[in-house]
Amino acid sequence: MSFYGGFPKYVSVAERKEQALESIEKLRLKNPDIAPVVVTGKSLTRTWWGKSWNVNLESYADYTNRISRGRAYVRNGAVLDLQIKEGTVRAQVQGSGSKPYQITIAIIPLAQKNWETLTKECAGKIDSLQELIEGKFPKGLSELFTAKGKGLFPAPREISLKCNCPDGAKMCKHLAAVLYGVGVRLDDDPTLFFKLRGVNVEALISETITKQTNALLEKSKTKSRRVMEDTDVSDMFGIDLD
Numbered sequence: 001m002s003f004y005g006g007f008p009k010y011v012s013v014a015e016r017k018e019q020a021l022e023s024i025e026k027l028r029l030k031n032p033d034i035a036p037v038v039v040t041g042k043s044l045t046r047t048w049w050g051k052s053w054n055v056n057l058e059s060y061a062d063y064t065n066r067i068s069r070g071r072a073y074v075r076n077g078a079v080l081d082l083q084i085k086e087g088t089v090r091a092q093v094q095g096s097g098s099k100p101y102q103i104t105i106a107i108i109p110l111a112q113k114n115w116e117t118l119t120k121e122c123a124g125k126i127d128s129l130q131e132l133i134e135g136k137f138p139k140g141l142s143e144l145f146t147a148k149g150k151g152l153f154p155a156p157r158e159i160s161l162k163c164n165c166p167d168g169a170k171m172c173k174h175l176a177a178v179l180y181g182v183g184v185r186l187d188d189d190p191t192l193f194f195k196l197r198g199v200n201v202e203a204l205i206s207e208t209i210t211k212q213t214n215a216l217l218e219k220s221k222t223k224s225r226r227v228m229e230d231t232d233v234s235d236m237f238g239i240d241l242d
Contacts, residue, residue: 013076020077020094027080027092027100034092037079037181044071044180048135050187052146056153057179063156063171070176078174079181084192089182093174095165103178106160109198114150122204129205133190152197 020036027034045051057063073079073093080100082091089105121144126132135142145152163174186193194201 016076016078016094020080023094023100024077024080031081034081035083035185036077037074037082037184038077039075039184044074045183045187047187047190048142049133049190049193050183052142052153053183053186053193054180056146057183059148060156063176063179066169066171066173067176067179069173070178070180073173073177074180074184079177082178082181082185084182084185084196086195087198089178089196091178091181093163093177095174101163101165101174103174104162105175105178105182106162107154107196108158110152115199115203117150118144118152119203126204129202132201132204135190152193154197 024034024036043051045054057067078094080092080094082089087107087109089103089107091103091105092100093103094100122141125141126137131137144150149155161170161175163172165172165174167173182196191201
């Protein structure tokens with residue numbers, strides 16, 4: 001980092017973006033599969049899943065005062081690589097130095113009890129996986145998914161943060177940028193959210209399919225009984241009921 005008069009040298013937004021692009025190209029030479037976070041619109045996120053992820057983070061006092069510092073970083077392309085695996089987010093963020101900082105965020109799996117409750121509540125209310133990932137479901141489910149302590153989204157106590165930058169704060173701007181970057185990535189692929197939380201997204205749909213199938217089978221059984229009854233009457237009286 002360059003200093004002038006005891007203060008860090010001012011770096012413009014354009015310079016930060018250019019530095020990030022140069023870093024991405026260097027990383028890509030070593031790893032062609034890196035996945036930079038790119039914000040394309042005025043808002044960081046545009047889908048129900050991306051927006052709900054960010055709203056959840058911003059709703060906790062533990063994060064409110066510091067997470068906003070990451071907005072400019074992620075918007076300026078500083079998140080050079082972001083990978084989401086089951087229960088883990090790994091990322092590289094360009095700071096003021098020449099080498100990117102290494103980020104690891106661990107999120108504990110969704111509690112089994114909560115997941116079972118959610119899947120039961122979803123039965124008959126979501127028609128397809130496509131509707132689920134597009135956020136097209138009843139308001140009641142939206143409120144259930146985002147309920148603190150009982151919904152799908154993690155609380156601060158379920159999130160472990162690690163960055164190798166010199167900032168001693170629990171939530172540095174690099175970590176904040178990655179957390180916002182997760183929201184951006186969920187815009188592109190909401191199913192990554194379920195991978196991150198360690199649950200099978202199809203379970204929410206299978207409950208609906210099971211319920212619909214059982215209803216159809218019951219209707220079929222009722223119809224079969226009625227047909228048998230009509231046949232018995234026909235045989236008994238020797239007449240055609242049709």
